[in-house]
Amino acid sequence: MQDVLIIGGGIVGLATALRIKQQRPHLSVTVLEKENRVAAHQTGHNSGVIHSGLYYKPGSLKATNCIRGYDMLLQFCREEGVPFDLCGKIVVATKPEELPQLETLYQRGLQNGLTQISKISPAEMREIEPHVNGVAGIRVPYTGIIDYTAVCEKYAEKLRALGGEIRLDERVEQITPGTSLTVVVTNRATYEAKLVVNCAGLYSDKVAQMTQRAPIDLRIVPFRGEYFKLKPHRQHLVKHLIYPVPDPNFPFLGVHFTRMIGGGVEAGPNAVLAFRREGYHKTDVNLTELFETLSWPGFQKVAAKYWQTGLGEMYRSFSKSAFTKALQELIPEIREEDLEDGGAGVRAQACDRTGGLLDDFAILETDRAINVCNAPSPAATSSLSIGQTVSEKVLARF
Known part of the structure; x- marks a missing residue:
């Protein structure tokens, strides 16, 4: 029997498992990953950017977790020797009609605590990026680059050292919630767990549906x-790094x-x-x-x-x-x-169901499960913070 069974060996699942074991070493924590390695899907296929929190609505889960997670990630990488480079980026308005949205981004960045961002002129942009074209820009010195697969491998190493387990090549096929325990059946074994945490990424909605009878009101696209x-x-x-002004x-x-x-x-x-x-x-x-x-x-x-x-x-x-x-x-x-x-x-x-593309992280809870159902970018940057947020929900159950 497991105290906590985590489904998904991407960066969010591993960070969650690590934070649980760091805070409650006596709890048994096992991660199930359907592939033969960790970080096989979203985590291992992203562009490796350390995001600053510039884009996200102040007070949203994305903003608060990105900003907190940014500091936690950098501290972890310094302590564990994971290479990264805070090279900075510029966000470029290429035409006058983009200037209002550029200003909105700048004000949002300030509200999110990014006090070192600055507005830059075309001449200043070309000092940073000599070949760029634009009418105005924002310099964001916080942004960096990293290999998130390497981060995941270090999370996994730390988790195992604390007594956590990672079981590869285990695809979840059925979940049956009970009054005190949940039964999870994979292609290889059957587990009983006091609590299931779903960090299944591209299949998080399907796993979430396994944890409850009522239909869930979202779909992963x-x-x-x-x-x-x-x-x-x-x-x-x-x-x-050179970014355009995004479509809001x-x-x-x-x-x-x-x-x-x-x-x-x-x-x-x-x-x-x-x-x-x-x-x-x-x-x-x-x-x-x-x-x-x-x-x-x-x-x-x-x-x-x-x-x-x-x-x-x-x-x-x-x-x-x-x-x-x-x-x-x-x-x-x-x-x-x-x-x-x-x-x-x-x-x-x-x-x-209404056509809303969820802009924020979504965490759905039942009596026996915690489902992380929307954790796209900046989830990698935010991983330790999301892991802390989810681990607090887990530990409140024990």
């Missing part, structure tokens, strides 16, 4: 983000340039509907999962509202020249031949 890489002889065009109505940041901790520069991502939850390639299709997405009333409302944006993203997915054109708004010198195929990630975006 997978969005694939595709990247290109700058060829080595063109990487000098980007010195730090769409929960994605737009194509941008990111220096990588291991070297190289990524350009992207776009944001297209993935045809399966773990669909990292255009040809990855799961008809059942695609039907579940397309038939969800909330997604239908999102599609009706954002169809033009969605078509543009899809066009960029299949047209390298269109992708290049979007990048040229930030760096006009970029040419199609400067880009080579990069990786892709899939974002687990929760969508409610």
Whole structure:
């Protein structure tokens, strides 16, 4: 019998397990991960950015956890020797109509405690990024780059040292809540647990539904983000991180340039509907999962509202020249031949029945389960803070 059974060996699941064991070493904590390694999906496919908390609504779970998690992450990495680089970024308005949203971002950053951000002129932008184009910008010195898979591996090492278990190649197939214990059946074993914590990312809604009879009122909609890489002889065009002003109505940041901790520069991502939850390639299709997405009333409302944006993203997915054109708004010198195929990630975006794309973290609780059902970016930056938030909910049960 387990005290706490955590489903999902990504960065949120591992951080939660670690925080529980650090605070209550006597509790038995086991992480179940369906793949043969930790950080196999969202965590291992992201762009490796340490986010500052600039974008998030003041007082939201995203804002408070990102800001607290930022400090916790940096302290952890310094103590454990995980490399990172606080290289900073600039957010660039490329046209006058973006200036009001740029000002909103600046004020939001100040409200979130980012006192060292600064407005910069086109000349000041070019001192930082000589090849950038824009009418105004914000300099954000807090932003950094890191390898989140390396962070996860260190979380896992620390967790095991404290007596926690991580069981790989264990896919959860059934959950039966009882009055005092919950039975969790995997492809390999059957477990009894006093409390189940669901950190299953792209499948968090399905796992959450297993923990209760009443239908849950959200669905994970997978969005694939595709990247290109700058060829080595063109990487000098980007010195730090360069972001556009995001569309305030769409929960994605737009194509941008990111220096990588291991070297190289990524350009992207776009944001297209993935045809399966773990669909990292255009040809990855799961008809059942695609039907579940397309038939969800909330997604239908999102599609009706954002169809033009969605078509543009899809066009960029299949047209390298269109992708290049979007990048040229930030760096006009970029040419199609400067880009080579990069990786892709899939974002687990929760969508409610009314068509709301959830902008904040969502944690759903039952008597025997705690379900983390919306933890996209900046969840990696925020992981220790989210882990602390969830662990407090766990420890209140014991």
